[in-house]
Amino acid sequence: MASAQLAIFKVPDIDNEPMRSYGPGSAERKGLEEVLAQMERDSPFEVPCIVNGKPVKSGKIVKQPIPSDHARYLSYYHEADQKIVSDAVDGALAAKEEWETLPWNDRAAIFLKAAELASGKYRYKLMAATMLGQGKNAWQAEIDAAAELSDFFRFGVKFVEELYSQQPPKNSPGAWNRVEYRALEGFVLAVSPFNFTAIGGNLPGVPALVGNVVLWKPSPAATYSNYIVYQLLEEAGVPPGVIQFVPGPPAEVVAQAISHPLFAGLHFTGSTAIFKRLWKDIAQNLDIYRSYPRIVGETGGKNFHVVHSSANVENAVFQSIRSAFEYQGQKCSALSRLYVSSSVWNTGGFKDKLLEQIAGIKIGSHTKFDNFMGPVINKPAFDKILSYIEKAKAAGGKTLIGGTGDDSVGYFVQPTVILTKDPKSVTMVEEVFGPVLTVYVFEDSDYDSTLDLIDSTSQYALTGSIFASNRKVLVETTNRLRNAAGNVYYNEKCTGAVVGQQPFGGARGSGTNDKAGSINIFYRFVSTRSIKEGFVGLKEYGYPSNLV
Numbered sequence: 272m273a274s275a276q277l278a279i280f281k282v283p284d285i286d287n288e289p290m291r292s293y294g295p296g297s298a299e300r301k302g303l304e305e306v307l308a309q310m311e312r313d314s315p316f317e318v319p320c321i322v323n324g325k326p327v328k329s330g331k332i333v334k335q336p337i338p339s340d341h342a343r344y345l346s347y348y349h350e351a352d353q354k355i356v357s358d359a360v361d362g363a364l365a366a367k368e369e370w371e372t373l374p375w376n377d378r379a380a381i382f383l384k385a386a387e388l389a390s391g392k393y394r395y396k397l398m399a400a401t402m403l404g405q406g407k408n409a410w411q412a413e414i415d416a417a418a419e420l421s422d423f424f425r426f427g428v429k430f431v432e433e434l435y436s437q438q439p440p441k442n443s444p445g446a447w448n449r450v451e452y453r454a455l456e457g458f459v460l461a462v463s464p465f466n467f468t469a470i471g472g473n474l475p476g477v478p479a480l481v482g483n484v485v486l487w488k489p490s491p492a493a494t495y496s497n498y499i500v501y502q503l504l505e506e507a508g509v510p511p512g513v514i515q516f517v518p519g520p521p522a523e524v525v526a527q528a529i530s531h532p533l534f535a536g537l538h539f540t541g542s543t544a545i546f547k548r549l550w551k552d553i554a555q556n557l558d559i560y561r562s563y564p565r566i567v568g569e570t571g572g573k574n575f576h577v578v579h580s581s582a583n584v585e586n587a588v589f590q591s592i593r594s595a596f597e598y599q600g601q602k603c604s605a606l607s608r609l610y611v612s613s614s615v616w617n618t619g620g621f622k623d624k625l626l627e628q629i630a631g632i633k634i635g636s637h638t639k640f641d642n643f644m645g646p647v648i649n650k651p652a653f654d655k656i657l658s659y660i661e662k663a664k665a666a667g668g669k670t671l672i673g674g675t676g677d678d679s680v681g682y683f684v685q686p687t688v689i690l691t692k693d694p695k696s697v698t699m700v701e702e703v704f705g706p707v708l709t710v711y712v713f714e715d716s717d718y719d720s721t722l723d724l725i726d727s728t729s730q731y732a733l734t735g736s737i738f739a740s741n742r743k744v745l746v747e748t749t750n751r752l753r754n755a756a757g758n759v760y761y762n763e764k765c766t767g768a769v770v771g772q773q774p775f776g777g778a779r780g781s782g783t784n785d786k787a788g789s790i791n792i793f794y795r796f797v798s799t800r801s802i803k804e805g806f807v808g809l810k811e812y813g814y815p816s817n818l819v
Protein backbone atom coordinates (compact mmCIF):
# COMPACT_ATOMS: atom_id res chain seq x y z
CA MET A 272 0.00 0.00 0.00
CA ALA A 273 1.40 3.41 -0.95
CA SER A 274 2.03 5.73 1.96
CA ALA A 275 1.52 9.46 2.16
CA GLN A 276 2.47 12.05 4.70
CA LEU A 277 0.22 15.06 4.26
CA ALA A 278 1.85 17.40 6.76
CA ILE A 279 5.21 18.16 8.34
CA PHE A 280 4.69 16.74 11.81
CA LYS A 281 6.56 17.85 14.91
CA VAL A 282 7.58 15.26 17.45
CA PRO A 283 6.33 15.91 21.00
CA ASP A 284 8.53 17.77 23.47
CA ILE A 285 10.72 15.32 25.29
CA ASP A 286 12.56 15.27 28.56
CA ASN A 287 14.68 12.82 30.55
CA GLU A 288 12.73 10.01 32.16
CA PRO A 289 12.22 11.00 35.83
CA MET A 290 14.11 8.63 38.10
CA ARG A 291 12.21 6.86 40.86
CA SER A 292 13.82 6.60 44.29
CA TYR A 293 13.02 3.04 45.47
CA GLY A 294 13.29 4.38 49.01
CA PRO A 295 11.93 2.40 51.97
CA GLY A 296 8.15 2.08 51.86
CA SER A 297 7.85 3.53 48.34
CA ALA A 298 5.32 2.16 45.88
CA GLU A 299 8.09 1.60 43.34
CA ARG A 300 10.14 -0.51 45.76
CA LYS A 301 7.10 -2.66 46.44
CA GLY A 302 6.32 -2.97 42.72
CA LEU A 303 9.87 -3.93 41.86
CA GLU A 304 10.13 -6.45 44.69
CA GLU A 305 6.99 -8.20 43.48
CA VAL A 306 8.27 -8.50 39.92
CA LEU A 307 11.69 -9.66 41.14
CA ALA A 308 10.15 -12.36 43.30
CA GLN A 309 7.93 -13.50 40.44
CA MET A 310 10.87 -13.57 38.03
CA GLU A 311 12.91 -15.67 40.47
CA ARG A 312 10.01 -18.12 40.82
CA ASP A 313 9.46 -18.39 37.07
CA SER A 314 13.10 -18.57 35.98
CA PRO A 315 14.88 -19.97 34.05
CA PHE A 316 13.37 -18.55 30.88
CA GLU A 317 13.86 -19.97 27.43
CA VAL A 318 15.16 -17.46 24.89
CA PRO A 319 15.01 -18.27 21.19
CA CYS A 320 16.61 -16.42 18.30
CA ILE A 321 14.08 -14.18 16.56
CA VAL A 322 14.23 -14.13 12.79
CA ASN A 323 11.58 -12.30 10.75
CA GLY A 324 9.52 -11.92 13.91
CA LYS A 325 9.41 -15.67 14.56
CA PRO A 326 11.15 -17.60 17.33
CA VAL A 327 13.78 -19.99 16.04
CA LYS A 328 15.24 -22.69 18.28
CA SER A 329 18.55 -24.21 17.28
CA GLY A 330 18.64 -26.63 20.22
CA LYS A 331 22.20 -25.49 20.96
CA ILE A 332 21.57 -24.31 24.50
CA VAL A 333 23.70 -21.94 26.58
CA LYS A 334 22.81 -20.94 30.15
CA GLN A 335 22.89 -17.42 31.57
CA PRO A 336 23.82 -17.81 35.26
CA ILE A 337 22.69 -15.44 38.01
CA PRO A 338 26.00 -13.88 39.13
CA SER A 339 24.94 -13.44 42.78
CA ASP A 340 23.95 -17.10 42.99
CA HIS A 341 25.69 -18.93 40.18
CA ALA A 342 24.15 -22.32 40.90
CA ARG A 343 20.95 -20.88 39.44
CA TYR A 344 20.42 -19.46 36.01
CA LEU A 345 18.09 -16.79 34.72
CA SER A 346 17.73 -17.92 31.13
CA TYR A 347 18.86 -20.51 28.68
CA TYR A 348 19.11 -19.42 25.11
CA HIS A 349 19.33 -21.01 21.70
CA GLU A 350 22.54 -20.13 19.95
CA ALA A 351 22.21 -19.01 16.35
CA ASP A 352 23.92 -21.37 13.92
CA GLN A 353 25.08 -20.61 10.37
CA LYS A 354 21.66 -21.16 8.81
CA ILE A 355 19.93 -18.96 11.36
CA VAL A 356 22.42 -16.13 10.76
CA SER A 357 22.09 -16.55 7.01
CA ASP A 358 18.26 -16.48 7.22
CA ALA A 359 18.47 -13.46 9.51
CA VAL A 360 20.59 -11.52 7.00
CA ASP A 361 18.31 -12.47 4.07
CA GLY A 362 15.20 -11.60 6.09
CA ALA A 363 16.60 -8.26 7.15
CA LEU A 364 17.51 -7.34 3.59
CA ALA A 365 14.00 -8.33 2.47
CA ALA A 366 12.47 -6.10 5.17
CA LYS A 367 14.67 -3.15 4.28
CA GLU A 368 12.74 -1.35 1.56
CA GLU A 369 9.45 -1.18 3.42
CA TRP A 370 11.14 -0.02 6.62
CA GLU A 371 13.31 2.58 4.95
CA THR A 372 10.38 4.01 3.00
CA LEU A 373 7.98 4.07 5.93
CA PRO A 374 7.27 7.76 6.57
CA TRP A 375 9.65 9.08 9.22
CA ASN A 376 6.83 9.95 11.57
CA ASP A 377 5.73 6.34 11.74
CA ARG A 378 9.24 5.17 12.59
CA ALA A 379 9.36 7.94 15.19
CA ALA A 380 6.02 6.87 16.66
CA ILE A 381 7.24 3.29 17.03
CA PHE A 382 10.28 4.38 19.03
CA LEU A 383 8.27 6.84 21.14
CA LYS A 384 5.94 3.99 21.98
CA ALA A 385 8.94 1.77 22.78
CA ALA A 386 10.09 4.43 25.27
CA GLU A 387 6.67 4.41 26.94
CA LEU A 388 6.78 0.63 27.19
CA ALA A 389 10.30 0.69 28.66
CA SER A 390 9.42 3.32 31.25
CA GLY A 391 5.94 1.95 31.96
CA LYS A 392 4.63 -1.53 31.32
CA TYR A 393 8.08 -3.19 31.14
CA ARG A 394 9.96 -1.00 33.64
CA TYR A 395 10.15 -3.42 36.57
CA LYS A 396 10.56 -6.46 34.34
CA LEU A 397 13.53 -4.88 32.57
CA MET A 398 14.98 -3.84 35.91
CA ALA A 399 14.44 -7.23 37.51
CA ALA A 400 16.11 -9.00 34.58
CA THR A 401 19.03 -6.55 34.79
CA MET A 402 19.35 -7.04 38.55
CA LEU A 403 19.21 -10.81 38.42
CA GLY A 404 21.13 -11.41 35.22
CA GLN A 405 23.69 -8.59 35.27
CA GLY A 406 24.06 -8.13 39.04
CA LYS A 407 22.81 -4.56 39.43
CA ASN A 408 21.13 -3.13 42.50
CA ALA A 409 17.82 -1.31 42.18
CA TRP A 410 19.29 2.14 41.60
CA GLN A 411 21.80 0.96 39.01
CA ALA A 412 19.04 -0.94 37.22
CA GLU A 413 16.76 2.12 37.32
CA ILE A 414 19.31 4.48 35.76
CA ASP A 415 20.12 1.91 33.08
CA ALA A 416 17.22 -0.32 32.08
CA ALA A 417 14.40 2.12 32.84
CA ALA A 418 15.72 5.66 32.46
CA GLU A 419 18.58 5.47 29.99
CA LEU A 420 16.81 3.05 27.67
CA SER A 421 13.72 5.28 27.43
CA ASP A 422 15.95 8.34 27.04
CA PHE A 423 17.85 6.73 24.18
CA PHE A 424 14.61 6.07 22.32
CA ARG A 425 12.91 9.42 23.03
CA PHE A 426 15.97 11.62 22.45
CA GLY A 427 16.85 9.49 19.44
CA VAL A 428 13.57 10.55 17.82
CA LYS A 429 14.32 14.18 18.62
CA PHE A 430 17.85 13.95 17.21
CA VAL A 431 16.69 12.32 13.99
CA GLU A 432 14.02 15.00 13.53
CA GLU A 433 16.82 17.56 13.89
CA LEU A 434 19.05 15.64 11.48
CA TYR A 435 16.36 15.31 8.81
CA SER A 436 15.59 19.02 9.04
CA GLN A 437 19.19 19.94 8.17
CA GLN A 438 18.92 21.13 4.57
CA PRO A 439 21.18 23.12 2.23
CA PRO A 440 21.05 26.78 3.18
CA LYS A 441 21.15 28.11 -0.40
CA ASN A 442 19.37 27.65 -3.72
CA SER A 443 20.42 29.24 -7.00
CA PRO A 444 17.64 31.09 -8.90
CA GLY A 445 15.07 28.72 -10.38
CA ALA A 446 16.29 25.67 -8.44
CA TRP A 447 15.62 23.83 -5.19
CA ASN A 448 18.29 21.87 -3.32
CA ARG A 449 17.43 19.12 -0.88
CA VAL A 450 19.31 16.38 0.91
CA GLU A 451 17.89 13.10 2.03
CA TYR A 452 19.38 10.86 4.67
CA ARG A 453 19.31 7.36 3.22
CA ALA A 454 19.79 4.26 5.31
CA LEU A 455 23.03 2.44 4.54
CA GLU A 456 22.92 0.07 1.58
CA GLY A 457 22.86 -3.35 3.23
CA PHE A 458 22.45 -4.24 6.89
CA VAL A 459 24.03 -3.10 10.16
CA LEU A 460 25.47 -5.47 12.75
CA ALA A 461 24.94 -4.44 16.40
CA VAL A 462 27.15 -6.18 18.98
CA SER A 463 26.34 -5.17 22.55
CA PRO A 464 28.07 -5.55 25.95
CA PHE A 465 26.78 -7.12 29.16
CA ASN A 466 26.94 -4.10 31.41
CA PHE A 467 24.14 -1.84 30.19
CA THR A 468 20.72 -3.06 29.13
CA ALA A 469 20.16 0.39 27.65
CA ILE A 470 23.19 0.04 25.39
CA GLY A 471 21.73 -3.28 24.24
CA GLY A 472 18.65 -1.38 23.07
CA ASN A 473 20.53 1.60 21.68
CA LEU A 474 22.96 -0.28 19.45
CA PRO A 475 20.24 -1.71 17.17
CA GLY A 476 17.90 1.24 17.93
CA VAL A 477 20.11 3.99 16.49
CA PRO A 478 20.57 2.48 13.02
CA ALA A 479 16.94 1.27 12.91
CA LEU A 480 15.61 4.75 13.70
CA VAL A 481 17.21 6.09 10.54
CA GLY A 482 15.78 3.30 8.41
CA ASN A 483 18.43 0.58 8.60
CA VAL A 484 17.81 -3.10 9.15
CA VAL A 485 19.91 -4.65 11.89
CA LEU A 486 21.28 -7.98 13.10
CA TRP A 487 21.60 -7.71 16.86
CA LYS A 488 23.98 -10.02 18.68
CA PRO A 489 23.46 -9.44 22.42
CA SER A 490 25.99 -10.31 25.11
CA PRO A 491 25.63 -13.84 26.51
CA ALA A 492 25.64 -12.35 30.03
CA ALA A 493 22.74 -9.98 29.27
CA THR A 494 20.58 -12.27 27.17
CA TYR A 495 17.35 -12.16 29.13
CA SER A 496 17.13 -8.40 29.68
CA ASN A 497 18.06 -7.85 26.04
CA TYR A 498 15.38 -10.30 24.93
CA ILE A 499 12.81 -8.23 26.86
CA VAL A 500 14.09 -5.14 25.02
CA TYR A 501 13.57 -7.01 21.75
CA GLN A 502 10.03 -7.95 22.81
CA LEU A 503 9.06 -4.41 23.69
CA LEU A 504 10.42 -3.11 20.39
CA GLU A 505 8.29 -5.69 18.62
CA GLU A 506 5.25 -4.69 20.68
CA ALA A 507 5.94 -1.05 19.85
CA GLY A 508 5.63 -1.93 16.18
CA VAL A 509 9.12 -2.59 14.81
CA PRO A 510 8.17 -4.82 11.87
CA PRO A 511 9.43 -8.42 11.54
CA GLY A 512 12.92 -8.63 10.06
CA VAL A 513 13.95 -5.05 10.85
CA ILE A 514 15.82 -6.09 14.01
CA GLN A 515 16.90 -9.73 14.02
CA PHE A 516 17.77 -11.04 17.49
CA VAL A 517 20.62 -13.52 17.14
CA PRO A 518 22.32 -14.56 20.36
CA GLY A 519 25.03 -17.04 19.55
CA PRO A 520 28.67 -17.94 19.73
CA PRO A 521 30.08 -14.40 19.46
CA ALA A 522 33.06 -14.98 17.22
CA GLU A 523 31.15 -17.20 14.76
CA VAL A 524 28.01 -15.06 14.46
CA VAL A 525 30.02 -11.89 14.01
CA ALA A 526 32.50 -13.44 11.55
CA GLN A 527 29.64 -14.69 9.38
CA ALA A 528 27.84 -11.34 9.41
CA ILE A 529 30.91 -9.30 8.50
CA SER A 530 31.72 -11.69 5.65
CA HIS A 531 28.54 -10.75 3.79
CA PRO A 532 28.90 -8.42 0.77
CA LEU A 533 26.01 -6.27 2.06
CA PHE A 534 27.47 -5.79 5.54
CA ALA A 535 27.21 -2.00 5.76
CA GLY A 536 28.08 -1.05 9.32
CA LEU A 537 29.18 -2.23 12.75
CA HIS A 538 27.68 -0.69 15.87
CA PHE A 539 29.80 -2.13 18.66
CA THR A 540 30.23 -1.49 22.36
CA GLY A 541 32.60 -3.67 24.36
CA SER A 542 36.27 -4.17 25.01
CA THR A 543 39.01 -2.48 23.06
CA ALA A 544 40.74 -5.75 22.16
CA ILE A 545 37.64 -7.24 20.52
CA PHE A 546 36.86 -4.01 18.69
CA LYS A 547 40.37 -3.80 17.26
CA ARG A 548 40.14 -7.41 16.14
CA LEU A 549 36.82 -6.79 14.39
CA TRP A 550 38.16 -3.67 12.67
CA LYS A 551 41.08 -5.72 11.29
CA ASP A 552 38.74 -8.51 10.16
CA ILE A 553 36.53 -5.99 8.37
CA ALA A 554 39.59 -4.51 6.69
CA GLN A 555 40.57 -7.99 5.47
CA ASN A 556 37.12 -8.36 3.88
CA LEU A 557 37.11 -4.95 2.24
CA ASP A 558 37.14 -6.20 -1.33
CA ILE A 559 33.98 -8.21 -0.92
CA TYR A 560 31.77 -5.34 0.30
CA ARG A 561 29.52 -3.25 -1.90
CA SER A 562 30.27 -0.16 0.22
CA TYR A 563 32.84 0.89 2.79
CA PRO A 564 31.29 -0.28 6.06
CA ARG A 565 30.82 2.28 8.79
CA ILE A 566 32.66 1.17 11.92
CA VAL A 567 31.45 2.62 15.20
CA GLY A 568 32.83 1.33 18.48
CA GLU A 569 32.75 2.57 22.05
CA THR A 570 35.21 0.57 24.12
CA GLY A 571 37.29 0.45 27.29
CA GLY A 572 38.44 3.05 29.75
CA LYS A 573 41.02 3.76 32.42
CA ASN A 574 39.28 6.70 33.96
CA PHE A 575 40.79 9.17 36.38
CA HIS A 576 39.98 11.62 39.12
CA VAL A 577 42.62 14.23 39.83
CA VAL A 578 42.25 15.95 43.18
CA HIS A 579 43.97 19.32 43.47
CA SER A 580 44.99 20.82 46.81
CA SER A 581 42.11 23.32 46.53
CA ALA A 582 39.45 20.58 46.28
CA ASN A 583 36.52 20.06 48.61
CA VAL A 584 37.70 16.85 50.26
CA GLU A 585 34.38 15.45 51.36
CA ASN A 586 32.86 15.84 47.92
CA ALA A 587 35.91 14.31 46.21
CA VAL A 588 35.81 11.28 48.54
CA PHE A 589 32.12 10.54 48.02
CA GLN A 590 32.26 11.11 44.27
CA SER A 591 35.28 8.78 44.08
CA ILE A 592 33.57 6.01 46.03
CA ARG A 593 30.50 6.12 43.85
CA SER A 594 32.39 6.15 40.59
CA ALA A 595 34.89 3.44 41.54
CA PHE A 596 32.52 1.01 43.23
CA GLU A 597 28.95 1.51 42.01
CA TYR A 598 28.04 -1.48 39.86
CA GLN A 599 31.28 -3.06 41.09
CA GLY A 600 33.41 -0.86 38.84
CA GLN A 601 31.90 -2.50 35.77
CA LYS A 602 31.13 0.69 33.88
CA CYS A 603 33.36 1.71 31.04
CA SER A 604 33.39 5.10 32.77
CA ALA A 605 34.32 3.73 36.22
CA LEU A 606 37.04 5.49 38.19
CA SER A 607 40.11 3.28 38.40
CA ARG A 608 43.08 5.63 38.84
CA LEU A 609 42.97 8.33 41.45
CA TYR A 610 45.61 11.05 41.63
CA VAL A 611 45.49 12.93 44.94
CA SER A 612 47.64 15.77 46.13
CA SER A 613 49.56 14.83 49.28
CA SER A 614 48.13 17.66 51.40
CA VAL A 615 44.59 16.48 50.61
CA TRP A 616 45.46 12.79 51.09
CA ASN A 617 47.26 13.21 54.40
CA THR A 618 46.41 16.30 56.43
CA GLY A 619 43.24 16.97 54.46
CA GLY A 620 41.81 13.67 55.68
CA PHE A 621 41.06 12.20 52.25
CA LYS A 622 42.70 8.86 53.01
CA ASP A 623 41.00 8.34 56.37
CA LYS A 624 37.58 9.33 55.10
CA LEU A 625 37.92 7.17 51.99
CA LEU A 626 38.87 4.04 53.93
CA GLU A 627 36.35 4.64 56.69
CA GLN A 628 33.52 5.02 54.19
CA ILE A 629 34.56 2.02 52.10
CA ALA A 630 34.66 -0.14 55.21
CA GLY A 631 30.92 0.51 55.58
CA ILE A 632 29.95 -0.55 52.06
CA LYS A 633 27.48 -3.43 52.00
CA ILE A 634 27.83 -6.13 49.34
CA GLY A 635 25.39 -8.83 48.40
CA SER A 636 22.55 -9.77 46.09
CA HIS A 637 19.61 -7.67 44.92
CA THR A 638 17.38 -9.12 47.65
CA LYS A 639 18.57 -6.54 50.16
CA PHE A 640 18.14 -2.98 49.00
CA ASP A 641 20.83 -1.68 51.37
CA ASN A 642 23.56 -3.44 49.38
CA PHE A 643 25.54 -0.75 47.57
CA MET A 644 27.49 -3.38 45.64
CA GLY A 645 26.60 -6.71 44.07
CA PRO A 646 28.46 -9.48 42.27
CA VAL A 647 30.79 -9.13 39.30
CA ILE A 648 29.44 -10.64 36.15
CA ASN A 649 31.00 -14.11 35.93
CA LYS A 650 33.85 -16.43 36.83
CA PRO A 651 36.33 -15.14 34.21
CA ALA A 652 35.73 -11.58 35.45
CA PHE A 653 36.11 -12.67 39.09
CA ASP A 654 39.39 -14.45 38.34
CA LYS A 655 40.70 -11.62 36.21
CA ILE A 656 39.98 -8.96 38.85
CA LEU A 657 41.68 -10.95 41.62
CA SER A 658 44.66 -11.67 39.39
CA TYR A 659 45.03 -7.92 38.76
CA ILE A 660 45.07 -7.32 42.52
CA GLU A 661 47.85 -9.92 42.84
CA LYS A 662 49.80 -8.35 39.98
CA ALA A 663 49.50 -4.92 41.59
CA LYS A 664 50.77 -6.31 44.89
CA ALA A 665 53.65 -8.08 43.16
CA ALA A 666 54.58 -4.75 41.57
CA GLY A 667 54.87 -3.16 45.03
CA GLY A 668 51.33 -1.84 45.46
CA LYS A 669 49.96 -1.75 49.00
CA THR A 670 46.38 -2.91 49.54
CA LEU A 671 44.77 -0.35 51.85
CA ILE A 672 41.42 -2.10 51.99
CA GLY A 673 39.74 -5.11 50.32
CA GLY A 674 41.82 -7.25 48.01
CA THR A 675 39.78 -10.41 48.43
CA GLY A 676 36.83 -12.13 46.85
CA ASP A 677 34.45 -14.98 47.53
CA ASP A 678 32.90 -16.97 44.70
CA SER A 679 31.39 -19.77 46.75
CA VAL A 680 27.81 -18.58 46.08
CA GLY A 681 28.11 -15.52 43.87
CA TYR A 682 31.02 -13.67 42.35
CA PHE A 683 31.68 -11.11 45.08
CA VAL A 684 34.82 -8.99 45.15
CA GLN A 685 35.48 -6.60 48.03
CA PRO A 686 35.94 -2.93 47.15
CA THR A 687 39.69 -2.65 46.89
CA VAL A 688 42.05 0.30 47.18
CA ILE A 689 45.68 -0.09 46.19
CA LEU A 690 48.24 2.58 46.94
CA THR A 691 51.08 2.69 44.44
CA LYS A 692 54.30 4.62 44.29
CA ASP A 693 54.72 3.66 40.64
CA PRO A 694 52.31 5.76 38.55
CA LYS A 695 52.73 3.34 35.64
CA SER A 696 52.12 0.15 37.58
CA VAL A 697 49.81 -2.38 36.00
CA THR A 698 46.52 -1.31 37.62
CA MET A 699 47.19 2.32 36.72
CA VAL A 700 47.51 1.33 33.07
CA GLU A 701 45.23 -1.59 32.17
CA GLU A 702 41.44 -1.78 32.36
CA VAL A 703 40.48 -4.06 35.27
CA PHE A 704 36.70 -3.67 34.96
CA GLY A 705 36.06 -4.42 38.60
CA PRO A 706 35.97 -2.71 42.02
CA VAL A 707 39.67 -1.91 42.15
CA LEU A 708 40.87 1.63 42.67
CA THR A 709 44.56 2.45 42.47
CA VAL A 710 45.75 5.64 44.16
CA TYR A 711 48.83 7.67 43.36
CA VAL A 712 49.67 10.47 45.77
CA PHE A 713 51.67 13.35 44.33
CA GLU A 714 53.41 16.27 45.98
CA ASP A 715 51.35 19.45 45.72
CA SER A 716 54.23 21.11 43.91
CA ASP A 717 54.18 18.33 41.25
CA TYR A 718 50.63 19.01 40.05
CA ASP A 719 51.86 20.09 36.64
CA SER A 720 53.98 17.00 35.94
CA THR A 721 51.16 14.80 37.28
CA LEU A 722 48.99 16.06 34.43
CA ASP A 723 51.60 14.71 31.99
CA LEU A 724 51.38 11.37 33.76
CA ILE A 725 47.60 11.29 33.51
CA ASP A 726 47.79 12.06 29.83
CA SER A 727 50.41 9.46 28.97
CA THR A 728 49.74 6.52 31.29
CA SER A 729 47.14 4.47 29.43
CA GLN A 730 45.92 3.85 25.89
CA TYR A 731 42.41 4.96 26.88
CA ALA A 732 40.74 8.37 26.85
CA LEU A 733 37.17 7.91 28.03
CA THR A 734 36.25 9.85 31.19
CA GLY A 735 38.00 11.94 33.82
CA SER A 736 37.18 14.36 36.63
CA ILE A 737 38.98 17.34 38.02
CA PHE A 738 38.41 18.28 41.65
CA ALA A 739 39.46 21.83 42.46
CA SER A 740 37.85 24.98 43.76
CA ASN A 741 40.32 27.17 41.91
CA ARG A 742 38.86 28.15 38.51
CA LYS A 743 42.30 28.69 36.96
CA VAL A 744 43.24 25.13 37.90
CA LEU A 745 40.07 23.77 36.32
CA VAL A 746 40.70 25.66 33.10
CA GLU A 747 44.40 24.85 32.84
CA THR A 748 43.90 21.19 33.70
CA THR A 749 41.17 20.88 31.08
CA ASN A 750 43.44 22.37 28.46
CA ARG A 751 46.39 20.20 29.39
CA LEU A 752 44.22 17.06 29.32
CA ARG A 753 42.41 17.98 26.10
CA ASN A 754 42.88 14.53 24.55
CA ALA A 755 42.90 12.45 27.73
CA ALA A 756 39.11 12.03 28.00
CA GLY A 757 36.00 12.37 25.84
CA ASN A 758 33.92 13.24 28.91
CA VAL A 759 35.35 15.59 31.51
CA TYR A 760 33.68 16.53 34.78
CA TYR A 761 34.40 19.33 37.25
CA ASN A 762 33.83 18.38 40.90
CA GLU A 763 31.55 15.55 39.77
CA LYS A 764 32.26 11.84 39.41
CA CYS A 765 33.38 10.43 36.08
CA THR A 766 30.42 8.02 35.72
CA GLY A 767 26.77 8.71 35.04
CA ALA A 768 26.51 10.53 31.71
CA VAL A 769 22.88 11.23 30.89
CA VAL A 770 21.38 11.06 27.39
CA GLY A 771 20.69 14.55 26.07
CA GLN A 772 22.92 16.08 28.76
CA GLN A 773 26.44 14.69 28.34
CA PRO A 774 27.02 13.10 24.90
CA PHE A 775 29.09 10.04 25.77
CA GLY A 776 32.25 8.48 24.35
CA GLY A 777 36.02 8.62 24.27
CA ALA A 778 38.80 8.67 21.73
CA ARG A 779 42.27 7.07 21.55
CA GLY A 780 41.86 3.40 22.53
CA SER A 781 38.39 4.10 23.98
CA GLY A 782 36.60 4.19 20.67
CA THR A 783 35.51 6.18 17.67
CA ASN A 784 33.95 8.85 19.92
CA ASP A 785 30.73 9.09 17.93
CA LYS A 786 28.90 10.14 21.09
CA ALA A 787 26.02 7.95 22.11
CA GLY A 788 23.08 9.99 23.33
CA SER A 789 23.61 12.81 20.83
CA ILE A 790 22.80 13.67 17.23
CA ASN A 791 26.37 12.78 16.17
CA ILE A 792 25.84 9.03 16.28
CA PHE A 793 23.03 9.20 13.71
CA TYR A 794 25.32 10.68 11.06
CA ARG A 795 27.26 7.42 11.09
CA PHE A 796 24.31 5.33 9.97
CA VAL A 797 23.01 7.44 7.09
CA SER A 798 24.32 7.94 3.60
CA THR A 799 23.33 11.39 2.47
CA ARG A 800 22.03 12.02 -1.04
CA SER A 801 21.86 15.49 -2.55
CA ILE A 802 18.98 16.31 -4.87
CA LYS A 803 18.86 19.40 -7.07
CA GLU A 804 15.75 20.26 -9.06
CA GLY A 805 15.78 22.89 -11.83
CA PHE A 806 12.50 24.68 -12.66
CA VAL A 807 13.50 26.80 -15.65
CA GLY A 808 15.31 24.75 -18.31
CA LEU A 809 17.96 25.73 -20.85
CA LYS A 810 17.43 27.27 -24.27
CA GLU A 811 21.04 26.77 -25.42
CA TYR A 812 24.18 25.01 -24.22
CA GLY A 813 26.69 27.89 -24.43
CA TYR A 814 27.60 30.25 -21.61
CA PRO A 815 27.70 34.08 -22.01
CA SER A 816 31.48 33.86 -21.94
CA ASN A 817 31.31 31.80 -25.13
CA LEU A 818 29.61 34.64 -27.03
CA VAL A 819 31.62 36.76 -29.47
Ligand SMILES: NC(=O)c1ccc[n+]([C@@H]2O[C@H](COP(=O)([O-])OP(=O)(O)OC[C@H]3O[C@@H](n4cnc5c(N)ncnc54)[C@H](O)[C@@H]3O)[C@@H](O)[C@H]2O)c1
Pocket residue numbers: 462463464465466467470488489490491521522523525526540541542543545546569570571572602603604702704733776777781782
Ligand atom coordinates in the same frame (compact mmCIF):
# COMPACT_ATOMS: atom_id res chain seq x y z
N1 LIG B 1 32.74 3.16 25.87
C1 LIG B 1 31.52 2.73 26.14
O1 LIG B 1 30.52 3.41 25.88
C2 LIG B 1 31.34 1.39 26.78
C3 LIG B 1 30.10 1.07 27.34
C4 LIG B 1 29.94 -0.18 27.92
C5 LIG B 1 31.00 -1.07 27.98
N2 LIG B 1 32.18 -0.72 27.44
C6 LIG B 1 33.32 -1.64 27.52
O2 LIG B 1 32.86 -2.96 27.30
C7 LIG B 1 33.65 -3.88 28.03
C8 LIG B 1 32.77 -4.72 28.91
O3 LIG B 1 31.77 -5.35 28.17
P1 LIG B 1 31.90 -6.87 27.72
O4 LIG B 1 32.62 -7.65 28.75
O5 LIG B 1 30.54 -7.31 27.31
O6 LIG B 1 32.85 -6.69 26.47
P2 LIG B 1 33.32 -7.80 25.41
O7 LIG B 1 34.26 -7.13 24.49
O8 LIG B 1 33.73 -9.03 26.07
O9 LIG B 1 31.96 -8.15 24.63
C9 LIG B 1 31.27 -7.18 23.88
C10 LIG B 1 30.48 -7.89 22.79
O10 LIG B 1 31.41 -8.50 21.89
C11 LIG B 1 31.10 -9.88 21.76
N3 LIG B 1 32.33 -10.64 21.52
C12 LIG B 1 33.16 -11.18 22.43
N4 LIG B 1 34.17 -11.83 21.82
C13 LIG B 1 33.97 -11.69 20.49
C14 LIG B 1 34.68 -12.12 19.34
N5 LIG B 1 35.81 -12.83 19.43
N6 LIG B 1 34.21 -11.79 18.14
C15 LIG B 1 33.08 -11.06 18.02
N7 LIG B 1 32.36 -10.61 19.07
C16 LIG B 1 32.81 -10.92 20.30
C17 LIG B 1 30.44 -10.24 23.07
O11 LIG B 1 29.68 -11.43 22.97
C18 LIG B 1 29.59 -9.02 23.32
O12 LIG B 1 28.40 -9.06 22.58
C19 LIG B 1 34.62 -3.04 28.84
O13 LIG B 1 35.84 -2.99 28.18
C20 LIG B 1 33.94 -1.68 28.86
O14 LIG B 1 34.83 -0.62 29.09
C21 LIG B 1 32.37 0.47 26.83
Ligand SMILES: N[C@@H](CCC=O)C(=O)O
Pocket residue numbers: 466467601602603604765766767768769775
Ligand atom coordinates in the same frame (compact mmCIF):
# COMPACT_ATOMS: atom_id res chain seq x y z
N1 LIG C 1 27.37 6.06 30.05
C1 LIG C 1 27.70 5.40 31.27
C2 LIG C 1 28.69 4.29 31.11
C3 LIG C 1 28.45 3.31 30.04
C4 LIG C 1 29.54 2.31 30.03
O1 LIG C 1 29.56 1.31 30.66
C5 LIG C 1 28.31 6.40 32.26
O2 LIG C 1 28.56 7.55 31.90
O3 LIG C 1 28.55 6.02 33.39
